[in-house]
Amino acid sequence: MSDSNTTYFSNPSHFILLGIPGLEVAHIWISIPFCAMYTITLLGNFTIVFTVKMEPSLHEPMYYFLCMLAITDLVLSTSTIPKMLSIFWFNSREIGFNACLTQLYFIHSFSTIESGILVAMGFDRYVAICHPLRHSTILNNHMVAKIGLAVVLRGGILELPYPFLARHWPYCRTNIIPYTQCEHMDVVRLACADIRISSYYGLFDVIFVTTLDLLLIAISYIQILRDIFRLPTKETRLKTFGTCTSHICVILTFYVPTVFGSLIPRFGFTIPLYVYVLMANVYLLVPPMLNPIIYGVRTKEIRDRLLRLLPQKGK
Template identity: 70%
Template sequence: MQETLFCLSVGHLLPFTMSESNSTDFTNPSTFILLGIPGLEAAHVWISIPFCAIYAIAILGNFTILFIVKTEPSLHGPMYYFLCMLSVTDLVLSTSILPKMLSIFWFNSREIDFSACLTQMYFILSFSVMQSGVLVAMAFDRYVAICDPLRHSTTLTNPVVAKIGLALVLRGIMLILPHPFLARRWPYCRTNIIPHTYCEHIAVVKLACADISLSSYYSLAVAFLVIGMDVFFIALSYTLIIRAIFSLPTKDARLKTFGTCGSHLCVILASYIPHLFSALMQRFWHNVALHFHILMANMHLLVPPMLNPIIYGARTQQIRDKLLQLFTHKGT
């Protein structure tokens, strides 16, 4: 049903195909055409305003987090190193999507080179996997800090944190590497029109005139492997954390300890809920307009990078104090 919806959507865009491309009979095109948000072309400039604001906040917020952690020695610990990793993944994700999207909205620059399209696809998917892995690492950090605090400094040493970060990077690189290679090997002989704002994996491979079952099954397997395992380990960590919190003798101690997890829990919800909503909508809500699907696909990738530094800036005392110190120092 999802494939039918996509094909119908592309079918409605065939007049545009003829106008943008000299021929629709080709194999492995040199360029693809990104339509932006089909059906809302007249509003592209207005739609760009909130997306531009999201990008600006994400860039400013995440660079601020990186600067504060780098310049404040008291924040040189596992929790804040993982936060820096999260900020880096957020920056790459935002920059992989927004500049091209804004060029479509502002300058009608819809062409994207075939190799550039696959590169964008790879960066979006691999850093999404890394982002999810960082959330698991942060959950593990909170588990050790609360359930075994005496061993926290000896368990999560700087070399261990570096090895965890390297493992997360390698996982993202290796798991997603087959996606662009498989996409490149398919013949494309129907159209080079992608009704999207970026080179979304399924939107690209569905343009192939070949059996793409291998790409589809591998993509599904990676999604279940990554999201399923990551959510399982996060849930397991917080189950053990909650058990440890409820074993504390006083209510104040329980609230204070649980408060140390507040920022991470908010980030988890901000990351996974939009993704889950978008995935469910694509799978089951087939009557929803195509432009709404595309908007949600963008929001679930772009909103978390904007919210994560805001959440940690608002809920983490050390970061708030450093920010106030910076602004007070500049004011004087």
């Protein structure tokens, strides 16, 4: 009887996403800031891509990486937020099994791609500050394309086991996921099997990607700070370091909520579920919204080119 039940539920037709358990009556109100953040995300990131594409003077490695970041943020947010809003607005909680695994893969792979892009941007800052005369030689268009391809392949390949492992497990328990989206551990926890392989691989993936990428970024900034402290005047040091502040802000907005959202499910909840769900959504909502704002406000070249393009567009 048990075997027949396991076989029957081995590939459920769909899952049910509850949204934010405990705050169902507030879903409509919660949807307002979520929708606003998604709108800002779309406008901001499309603006970054449009500005860099239309302005030849911005066809440099830093801005190419920024475009990659913007595109990644667009895909990451679009793979999750529309479904969140449909839950809040229309109570559309059902998501197909294959759609759930696809969403799971997109969330994890594009999060890894974004992490890799931040490493590439840190390398760009290192070359620009520590080897300014060789910047155009080291980071030419061919090298930028190779780095971008490597980042995408790493994200796509490292996260590929997630949907395959999730599909492999038999599901004979509930098909209810008490969250707003499908993520690896949330799905495999519903399986009626020993899921240690999934758990260990997920933990390895988080630690490997996050630790490696943060280590590479830290090495870049150690070299950058070493060269900055060698500069003759305080004003020069501050001006040089100021070129890195946008990147540092983006790093903080991405890694802090990502680490929180990835590690808490593996070690149990110490906070109310609805608080965790809200906080876990931060890394899907906030970084894609803030990244174009941070770079738009902090990067004079983008501000100037955007202001120059807008009047031309209106003529």
